[in-house]
Amino acid sequence: MNMNMDYGLFQQQSMKLVMTNELRQAITILQYSVLDLGQYLHEQQLENPLMELKDNLMKEELERSKQDIMMPVYEGKSRFGFDQDEEYSPLDQVSERQEGLQDHLLNQIRFLKLDSGLRRIVTYFALSVDENGYLKTPVHELAEELREPKHLVEAGIHILQSLEPIGVGASSLKDCLLIQLQRMEVRDLLAEKIVSNYLDILAKKQFKTVAKAEGVDVSEVQYVFDFIQTLNPKPGSTFHNEPPKYVIPDVTVKKVNGEYIVFLNEDHLPELTMNSRYEALLKNSETEVSEYIHRKYEQFQWIKRSVEQRQQTLLKVTKAIVDYQQNFLEHGPSHLRPLTLKTIAEAIDVHESTVSRATTKKYLQTPKGLLELKYFFSSNVGNDSGEASSSERVKIYLKRLVDEENKQKPLSDQKLASALKEQGIHVSRRTVAKYRDEMHILSSSQRKRYS
Structure with missing residues (x-):
């Protein structure tokens, strides 16, 4: 066997994607929730004097949300917990330090x-x-x-x-x-x-x-x-005195004249603009200061474009999900269709990873409540009509069977599978066991009661 061990210079063409800092930044911004993105922009503002942020309703709405959650409305009381005709002092709402x-x-x-x-x-x-x-x-x-x-x-x-x-x-x-x-x-x-x-x-x-x-x-x-x-x-x-966590929807869907309309909740994001005082320095290319300003200007532009791209991608992804899951919006969880990242990615012509990032930690306000976008993705299970049922739908039927069973003679996984088959849903005993574990439902022997 002959081996060529000669040294030399050779030309070879190849293609590869280089992960630049700007690309990392765009990917990171896409993954942020609306609250995380707001915090990120405020952190960037501290490092970039060209960035100006106008908070719009973000802080006001967050504070209002906290007050609504922590101080609900009672009959005859305002949401702050005092009678409408009482004299109110802000000091009345200073919370006491809770004892650990x-x-x-x-x-x-x-x-x-x-x-x-x-x-x-x-x-x-x-x-x-x-x-x-x-x-x-x-x-x-x-x-x-x-x-x-x-x-x-x-x-x-x-x-x-x-x-x-x-x-x-x-x-x-x-x-x-x-x-x-x-x-x-x-x-x-x-x-x-x-x-x-x-x-x-x-x-x-x-x-x-x-x-x-x-x-x-x-x-x-x-x-x-x-x-x-x-x-x-x-x-x-x-x-445990952990502070409560608040969720603000990134997107909202409403039914208007029989049609579901999707729109971004942009009021919760600070408005990103450039500080006008630095525009004159951008035109001056002779000083060392201008080099610094130009570098910060490029960073500003990258962040602004990344935020805009995030918003466009999130809107496109959500619209595709809403179009696919209209039966759920009309009739509830039992009509949730099986859906994969690939289906949405192909519908809007992006990569699956983009859909995954766009739906991570993002919430949609729907007529059925506030739901994480990840909720709408589920695997397929066959049924009698030849169509697919979502795993979420199967779990709903499974829980109903367990809730209604005779607790002194609980149904085995095989009997649960047979009962689901009678309702037109074909799943194996092993699949039933898997879903039961995911739902934290005990086995039949552990569910059995003797009285």
Whole structure:
């Protein structure tokens, strides 16, 4: 076998797409939601003196949306929560700082009669619980950290677990549930025993196994399971003070004279213009300052074109989706047609990735409610008419069958598939199991009730 190992210079033509910073910027802007884009433009304004932004209704509408969500209208009251004829002060609406979990625990410890050493230990534990209220560090490690004897550490944990919310200071889910059961005014000894010894089995709803091991009726285990569901597995979660998230629709569709009209909600985007004070400097090409201004001008133009392209693409994509899903807009979720990114991409002559980016984190205000554009895309399932049904539609029928079944004799996946077939929807048992898992519906053995 001969191999040519000669060196030389050769010419070869090839085509490749270079990902420039400008292209990355355009792709990024296309993916932004209306709120994210507004924030991005304000950040760019700080770096580019040529950019001027007029906020239009963005801030006003966002604040109004927050007030409408957080302070609803009550009968005889305004949306701000005061009587119309009352004198209003803006200070009335200053929100109080909400107490966090650790503050709540420390406030209780302050009133306990403890010696200084034990108070220090309990305070340390209160500051060490996680966001769910758990203290998962083993006792021996806590003793080493504090350089305290094990019996004092155990005493400190016991005091912590006596505080509110009930279940705080637990080391595990089992421990948390037991604390709550043991703090009941009337103790349920069977429930405590089942949680202590059979929690994993109970979680799988293997009631017969637990009943046989304890020598009780299956219905008693069922009652214990139902009772445990009323306990709080994360006692610290009620103190999470995360700010609410607000969604503003990027696009709206309305029915006008029997026709669905799509329009962009551009009032929520700041208006992008150029600072007129720098126009004279653009004409002067002799100074170093002008080079800087020209560079910033090019950046400004790129951002402006990218925003305009985003708006045009979003409008085209949404119009194509609305045209395809008019039955949904007329009749609701059961009439959602199967739709893929490729279908929309071919309809408006763009790449699938462009459709994907244009529908990411974008919301459409429809007569059926506020929906993410991704909601309208779903896979196909065959039916008797030879047409395709969307997976969302199949899930609606599947949930209805499960809701209406005999809970003492729940339908297996195969029986669910057969029931769907009777309604003209052909899916396999495996597909039913897949959809059931996606909907967080338990298996038939786990759904079974004994009372």
